Amino acid sequence: MKAYVIQNAGGPDVLQLRDIASPEPGPDEVQIRVRAFGLNRAETYRRAGKMGPISGQVVPGIEAVGEVIRDPAGVFRTGQRVATAMGGLQFSRNGSYAEQVTVLRSNVIDLDGTTLSWEELAALPEAFLTVWGALDKGMSIEQGQTLLVRGATSSVGLAALTYAKACGLNVIATTRSPANRNRLEQLGANHVVIDAGEVADIVREISPAGIDAALEVIGASTLRDSIKTLRPFGAVSVVGLLGGPPVLEPFHLMQDLPAATRLSFFQSGLFGTPAMPLNDTPLPWIAQEIAAGRMPSLRVQTFDFDDVRRAHSLMESNRALGKLVVRL
Template identity: 60%
Template sequence: MKAYVIDESGPPEVLQLREVADPVPREGEVSVRVCAFGINRLEADIRAGAYGPITASTVLGIEAVGEVIEDASGTFQPGQRVATAMGGMGTEHSGSYAEQVVARRENVVALGDTDLPWEELAALPEAFLTVWGALVPAMKLQSGQRLLVRGATASVGQAAIVLAKQMGAQVMATTRREAQRERLLSLGADAVLVDNGAVAAQVREHWPKGADAVLEVVGASTVRDSLHAVRSFGEVVVVGLLGGRVIEQLDLLADLPEAVGLRFFKTQMLGTSALPLTDAPLAGLAELRAKDAIPSTLAHTFDFNDLAKAHALMESNQAVGKIVVRMPGAPQ
């Protein structure tokens, strides 16, 4: 099969398309023909060397959508449309920047009979599974509650707006760029704030008691302010580190307001016994998207041959939404 391999860290051009052996599923794994996959900041950071030097040939990619090739357990059938994310894919073993990938069965989700195009399906797994894990089991967001999404122009932030509105929450979103206001409103945000790093006072102008909860996508540079935007006994859940690592820059005694919770949600939990994906809403979201009942978070689609360009766009911070790569010859 063809796959993108990196032998060393560096710019997007270190991604080299090569012929490699087809991956062989082990016990507990499902083999999937990749039809499309999303690009994630983690992959760009690994490629660039932010997580240390590359010591062996590596195939990146932590998510994909496609069709099942083989599942020895019979849980998934050949040809079935599925999504997969995390479970060590692209970090502990070969990832989805390839024509085929193997994934832990617990990290594979059936997508139903939707006819949504592959590129639209590929915008769902990592972003929406992350947001589902943060908003539902971690935050326990309820209909009618007030949610602040800090860093809403990121793909995870956009997914948070869509899912939270689907759950019946009130959503306030932040962006650093005034030009993105209309985009966030079109996704369903009830209000948008231009973020200069200190928005807690503006939040309380809209919601005098503060937000019930904050989904923090940015990280260290804004988390102190987010903690002061939430009501007493409210909670801030951190899912992103775009602005740096939080704990290294936070004094919990001095910076954490009384009776405000701070929680971190790591996507490595997805598919574990603590967070099984049996209740993950991907199939339902795909069906809603196919009916145009929820807006799309897809921003850019690249051909497989243009993967380096997709990475360059990710690094430029100019994409507003999900960057997706579609495989040549993917079935309709």
């Protein structure tokens, strides 16, 4: 099969398209024919050597959609439409930048019955599963609540905005650029706040008693300010590190953490583990909502398989304002 491999850390030029063997599935694995995959920052970090050393041959990619080739256990049938994400992809096993991928069965999601194109489906798994984990599992969001999305123009931030709106929440979205205001409003943001480094006072003007929940995509550099927006018993979940290393130093529990608020860090490495099984994910529902026009698509550009280097360059330019996908 053809796959992109990395043998040295570096820029997009280190992505090399090669012919490699497709691993046969073991008893707890499923082999999938990849039809499309989404692009993620984690893949640029892996390529650049920021997520551990590159030894031997690394196939990047942490998500894909496609059709089952073989499931030794017979849980998934041949030809079944599925999605997969994480489960060691691009670290302990070959990633999804390939014509075929062999993954843990616990990290496979049934998408039979969905009518979306492969390109549209490829924009969903990693971003929306992360949002589901942070908002539903981590913060137990409810209809009518107010959510702050700090870093809303990232792919995860946009997924959080559209998912929260579909679930009946009010959303305050932040962006550093006024030029992005219209994009966020079109996707349903109730309020757009231009982020110059501190937004707590502006959010408190919108919601004087404080908000119910905050999704922190930027990370440690803005976390203290995001926490200040919460009401008592409100919650914040960190899902991104766009603002730098995940280090808070020093952090004063009484001064920096308002009374009775909850702070958590959600990692998508939980996908498919006993702590976060994927048999009840909202992914099929999200696909149906997008197909029906009740949720907007986040896909902004589709690349051919031989154009992955250019896709990486665009992703690193921060000009995408949505999800980039590759169609095989």
